[in-house]
Amino acid sequence: MNKKQYDVVVIGAGSGGLTSAVGFSKVGKKVLLVEREHMGGECTNTGCIPSKALLHAAKEFYTANRLSGETEQNETYRHNAFTYVRDTVQHILDDETPETFEKLGIDVVMGEAVFQSKNSVTVGETEYTFKTAVIATGSGPRLITVPGLKETDILTNQNVFKLDTPPRKLLIIGAGPIGMELGQAFAMLGSDVTIAAIDSKFARLEDEAIRPILQSAFEKLKIKVQLNAFINRVETDTAIFDIKDGEAIVEEVHVSFDKVLIAIGRTPNLPAGMTEAGITFDARSIQVDSQYRTTNKNIYAVGDVAQRLKFTHTADDTARQVVARVISKGLIRVSQQKAVPKVTYTSPEIAQVGLSWPEAIEKYSAERIMRIEVPFAHNDRAKTDDKTNGLLVVIAKRINGSILGAHIAGPAAGEILTIFTLAIDQKISLWKLQKLIYAYPTYSLIVKKAADQFVGRQFGDLKTDVRNMFKRNVPKIIAAGVWLTAIAGLWYYQNSQNLTATQTSIQMFEFITLSIWGPLLYILIYAIRPVTFFPATALTILAGIFFGFVWGTAYTLVAATLAAAVAYAVGRFFGSDLRLENTRLGNWVTALRENTFSAVLTTRLLFLPFDLLSYAAGILRTPFLPFVGATFLGIILGTATFVSIGASLDLETFRTDGFSFDLFQVEYLALAAAIFTISIGLSKILKRKKM
Numbered sequence: 001m002n003k004k005q006y007d008v009v010v011i012g013a014g015s016g017g018l019t020s021a022v023g024f025s026k027v028g029k030k031v032l033l034v035e036r037e038h039m040g041g042e043c044t045n046t047g048c049i050p051s052k053a054l055l056h057a058a059k060e061f062y063t064a065n066r067l068s069g070e071t072e073q074n075e076t077y078r079h080n081a082f083t084y085v086r087d088t089v090q091h092i093l094d095d096e097t098p099e100t101f102e103k104l105g106i107d108v109v110m111g112e113a114v115f116q117s118k119n120s121v122t123v124g125e126t127e128y129t130f131k132t133a134v135i136a137t138g139s140g141p142r143l144i145t146v147p148g149l150k151e152t153d154i155l156t157n158q159n160v161f162k163l164d165t166p167p168r169k170l171l172i173i174g175a176g177p178i179g180m181e182l183g184q185a186f187a188m189l190g191s192d193v194t195i196a197a198i199d200s201k202f203a204r205l206e207d208e209a210i211r212p213i214l215q216s217a218f219e220k221l222k223i224k225v226q227l228n229a230f231i232n233r234v235e236t237d238t239a240i241f242d243i244k245d246g247e248a249i250v251e252e253v254h255v256s257f258d259k260v261l262i263a264i265g266r267t268p269n270l271p272a273g274m275t276e277a278g279i280t281f282d283a284r285s286i287q288v289d290s291q292y293r294t295t296n297k298n299i300y301a302v303g304d305v306a307q308r309l310k311f312t313h314t315a316d317d318t319a320r321q322v323v324a325r326v327i328s329k330g331l332i333r334v335s336q337q338k339a340v341p342k343v344t345y346t347s348p349e350i351a352q353v354g355l356s357w358p359e360a361i362e363k364y365s366a367e368r369i370m371r372i373e374v375p376f377a378h379n380d381r382a383k384t385d386d387k388t389n390g391l392l393v394v395i396a397k398r399i400n401g402s403i404l405g406a407h408i409a410g411p412a413a414g415e416i417l418t419i420f421t422l423a424i425d426q427k428i429s430l431w432k433l434q435k436l437i438y439a440y441p442t443y444s445l446i447v448k449k450a451a452d453q454f455v456g457r458q459f460g461d462l463k464t465d466v467r468n469m470f471k472r473n474v475p476k477i478i479a480a481g482v483w484l485t486a487i488a489g490l491w492y493y494q495n496s497q498n499l500t501a502t503q504t505s506i507q508m509f510e511f512i513t514l515s516i517w518g519p520l521l522y523i524l525i526y527a528i529r530p531v532t533f534f535p536a537t538a539l540t541i542l543a544g545i546f547f548g549f550v551w552g553t554a555y556t557l558v559a560a561t562l563a564a565a566v567a568y569a570v571g572r573f574f575g576s577d578l579r580l581e582n583t584r585l586g587n588w589v590t591a592l593r594e595n596t597f598s599a600v601l602t603t604r605l606l607f608l609p610f611d612l613l614s615y616a617a618g619i620l621r622t623p624f625l626p627f628v629g630a631t632f633l634g635i636i637l638g639t640a641t642f643v644s645i646g647a648s649l650d651l652e653t654f655r656t657d658g659f660s661f662d663l664f665q666v667e668y669l670a671l672a673a674a675i676f677t678i679s680i681g682l683s684k685i686l687k688r689k690k691m
Contacts, residue, residue: 002126006032008326009121009130011113011271014041016303016315017136018096021106023323024132031106032130034113034123040096042138042157042304043312045089050161051178053088054185055345057081062188078166078189085161115273118296132298132326135286136319139266139304144173148234155261157182166191167258171239173231174263175199177344180214182261184346187221194255196229196241206350207357207393207407209373214409217347217389226253234260268305290594291334292322300326309340339424343414348390351413353421354405360395367468369404370396370457374449376410381441387411394420394430394450398465401429401454412443419447430454480574487532504534509542519547519555526559530567530611536560537642544646552643557632560639564614564631571618597626604634 010021013035021033038045061078068074098108111123120129141156155163157178166189172179175197187193195218202218202225203211218225229241232252239260241253268285278296280287285308286301288294294301300322303315321334344350360369376382376390390410396403406420423433434451438444458465470477494504509522526539540560543552592599600622603613617627 001122003129004032004126005129006030006107007131008032009034009113009128009133010136011121011133012036012041012136012138012269012303012305013039013096013108014136014138014303014315015043015312016138016319017041017134018101019316019319020134020136020302020323021101022104023320024326025105027323027327029327032128033101033106033108034121035108035110036112036137038093039098039108040093042140044092044096046158046161048312049092050085050089051157051181051185052345053085054081054161055181055347057084058185058188059347079164081189082161082163082165089161113271115271115277115279117276118278119298121273130298133300134319134322135271135294135299135301135305136303136315137269137271137305139268139310141262142265142267143262144231144264146231146234146239148236149239149260150234153237153257153260155259157263160261168192169256169258170194170261171196171255171257171259172261172263173197174265175202175204175225176263176265179261179263180218180344180346182263183223184218184221187218187223192222194224194226194257196226196231196239196255198228198230200228202227203350206352206409209391209393210350210407210409213348213389213391214346214350226255229253266304266310270305290336291325291330292318309342311340311342314340339421341414341417341421343417345414348387348409348411349413351408351417352406353417354403354424355395356405356407357393357395360404364397364404368398370398370454372396372450372453372457374446374453376443376446378449379441379443379446381443381445382411384441385411392416392446392450394454396430396454398458398461399469401431401458402427403430410443410446416444416447419444506542509546519551522547522555523559523562526556527562527566530563530614531570536563536610540639540642541646544643544648549640549644549647552647553640556639556643557636560610560635561628561632564610565624565628567611567614568618568624568627571615572621573618575619575621592620593622596622597630600627600630601634604631605637610635 007029008020008024009032010017010024011034013021013033017033017035018041021031025031041047043049057077058081061074061081064071064074064077098110101108109123109126113121113123115121116127119131119133120127121133122128141158143154143156160182166186169192170183170186172183172193172195175195179195179197180203183193183195201211203214206214215225226241226243228244230244232240232242234240237256237258239255239257241255242249243251243253267283268281270281270286274281274286277299278294279299279301280295286294286306288301288306292300292302292306294306302318302322304310307314307318317338318334321332324332325334339353341351341353355363357371372392372394374392374394375388376392377388379388382388382390387410390408390413392410393407394403395405403420403423405424406417408416410416419433422428430451431454433447434455436448438448494500499507522539522543526536529536529539540556543556546552547555596617600613600617604610614631
C-alpha cells in the first residue's frame with residue numbers, strides 16, 4: 001500500500017469541507033481533500049441550490065399563468081423547470097471542480113475515506129497520515145419503512161430533482177423546511193399536493209403570528225395539510241394515515257398519490273473506521289466538544305455530521321472557526337454563541353433569528369421584554385409590489401432595546417433578517433437602529449418602523465419599567481447598602497484608631513486567642529473577610545505565628561475555602577440577572593462552565609487574585625462543587641507557603657515591621673519560589689490536557 005503524509009486531511013467536499021480545505025491551504029498547510037461522491041456536497045447537488053432553482057422556476061410559471069392564463073409558452077416553461085434546475089446546478093459546479101481546488105494547492109482524491117488509526121485514513125490502495133483531520137461528510141435524508149410503499153414511488157431530496165415533469169399527485173410526508181418549500185414549488189407547477197405531518201401545529205417552529213400567514217398562502221395554492229397524521233400503510237397508490245389525538249386514533253385518512261416525497265429529517269453520513277480512530281459517535285451524530293473536537297483531539301467534525309443545526313451557513317462558519325483555532329494552536333476559540341439565521345424559502349419567505357416569544361418569556365419574564373409587530377401592509381415598497389401579506393415580529397428587552405429575536409414573513413425576509421442577525425451579534429439596540437437612515441422605498445424600512453414603535457412605546461412605559469426594575473433590585477440595593485456600611489465601618493475604625501491592616505489583624509488575633517474557641521473564631525473571621533475586602537495575606541501569616549505550621553495551614557485551608565464560597569455567593573447574588581453567555585465573553589463563559597474544575601484549579605495554582613476570581617465564578621454561575629473542590633486543592637501550596645513564613649516569625653517582629661518583604665527568610669523565599677514554579681508547571685499541564 002502506498003503511503004503519503006499531509007498536515008491536514010479533510011473528508012467531504014461540501015460547505016464545511018471546502019471551507020476547511022481552502023482555509024488551511026491559504027495558511028500554507030499541505031491539505032488533502034477526499035470526496036466520496038460529488039464536489040459541492042449535498043447543498044449544491046441535491047439541497048439548497050436545486051430547491052431554490054425549482055422554487056424560482058415554479059414562481060415564474062405561477063406568476064405568468066396568473067397574469068396571462070394558460071398558454072403554450074407557459075406550459076413549455078413548466079416542462080422545462082427541471083432542466084433549468086439541473087443547468088443551474090451544473091453552472092455552480094463548474095466553479096467547484098477538483099481542478100479548481102488543485103490550483104489552490106489542495107490535493108483532491110475521489111473515493112471512500114476509511115480511518116485506519118488515530119492519525120491515518122485510506123482511500124483505495126493509498127494510506128494518508130495527518131496531523132489534523134476534519135470530518136465534513138454531511139447528512140442524508142432520513143427514511144421510514146412503510147408497508148406497501150414501493151421504492152420506485154419514493155422521492156427524497158436526492159432524487160426529486162432528477163424528475164422530468166412534476167407528478168400529477170404528490171404526497172409529502174413531513175412539514176419541515178424541505179417539505180414546505182417543495183410542496184409550494186410543486187403546487188405552483190400544477191401538482192395536486194398533500195402534506196402530512198405528525199405535528200399538531202402547522203409550521204410549529206415559526207412564531208404564532210406568522211403561522212396563519214403561511215397557512216393562508218398554502219390554502220391559496222390548494223395545498224392540503226393533514227396534521228397529527230401517522231402513516232400506517234400503502235395500498236396500491238393510496239396512503240393510509242392514522243389521525244391521532246395523543247395516543248388515541250380518532251380517524252383514518254386516505255390520500256392518493258403518484259409519488260411520495262419523504263422529508264422527515266436528516267441522518268449523518270458517518271465515515272468508516274471511526275472506532276479505530278478513537279472517535280465516539282452514535283446514530284445521530286459524531287460526538288464533539290465545544291470546539292468541535294471529536295474524542296480524538298486531532299480530529300474535528302463540522303457541519304451536518306456533528307451539528308444540531310444542519311445549515312450550509314453554520315457548516316461554513318464552524319469550519320472557518322476550526323481553521324482559526326488550529327492554526328492559532330487554541331488561542332482563538334470556536335464560539336457557539338453566535339446568532340444563527342434560519343430561512344425557509346416559501347412564498348412568502350419565512351426568516352427567524354434569536355429567541356422565540358415563549359423562549360424569551362421563560363428566560364427574562366414577560367415584564368422585562370417587549371413584543372413588536374409590524375405588518376408589511378405598513379411598508380410602502382410592499383404596497384408598490386403588491387406583497388403586503390407579511391409580518392415582522394421583533395422581541396426586545398425593555399429600556400435598553402437590545403434585540404432578543406426577530407421573526408419575519410414577507411418579501412425579502414431572509415435579506416432583512418441579516419440586519420437583526422448583525423444587531424444581536426454586535427449588541428446594536430433598537431435605539432440605534434431607529435437612528436439609521438434607510439433608503440426609501442425599501443423593504444428594510446420595516447426595521448425602522450419596528451424601531452419607531454419600540455421608541456414610542458418605551459417612552460410611554462418608561463416610568464413603569466423603571467419602577468419594575470427598581471422593585472426587582474430592592475434586595476440587591478439593600479444588600480449593597482449593608483455591605484458598603486460594613487466596609488465603611490471597618491475603614492472608619494482603622495482610621496479613628498490610626499491602625500494599619502497589620503495592627504488590625506493582630507488585634508483580631510489577640511481577641512481570638514483569648515477564647516477557647518480561637519480556631520473557630522479565626523475560621524469565621526477569615527470566611528467573612530471577602531465582604532470587608534480585608535487582606536488575606538496578613539491573616540494567613542498570623543495563623544502560622546499563633547497556631548504553628550501544621551494547625552495554621554489546616555485552619556487556613558478550611559477558612560480560605562469558606563471565604564471563597566462566601567465570595568462566590570456574593571457574586572452569584574449580585575450577578576443573578578446578568579446574561580453573560582450572550583455577550584462577547586460568551587464563549588469564554590461557556591468554556592469555564594464546562595471545565596470549571598480544571599479552569600479554577602489552574603487560576604489558583606497561578607496565584608491570581610483570590611477574591612476577584614471567587615466573585616467572578618459566582619457572577620458567571622459556574623458549578624459550585626467543582627469550584628469549591630478546585631479552590632481547596634489549588635490553595636494548598638500557597639497557603640502552606642505563607643503559613644510557614646508566619647511560623648518562622650516572632651510576633652513582635654511582625655507587630656513592629658508589619659507585612660513586608662523584609663519578613664521573608666531566604667529559605668522561605670526559596671520554598672515559595674519552588675512552590676510557585678511547581679504551580680506554574682501544574683497549570684501548564686492542566687492547560688495542555690484541556691486543549
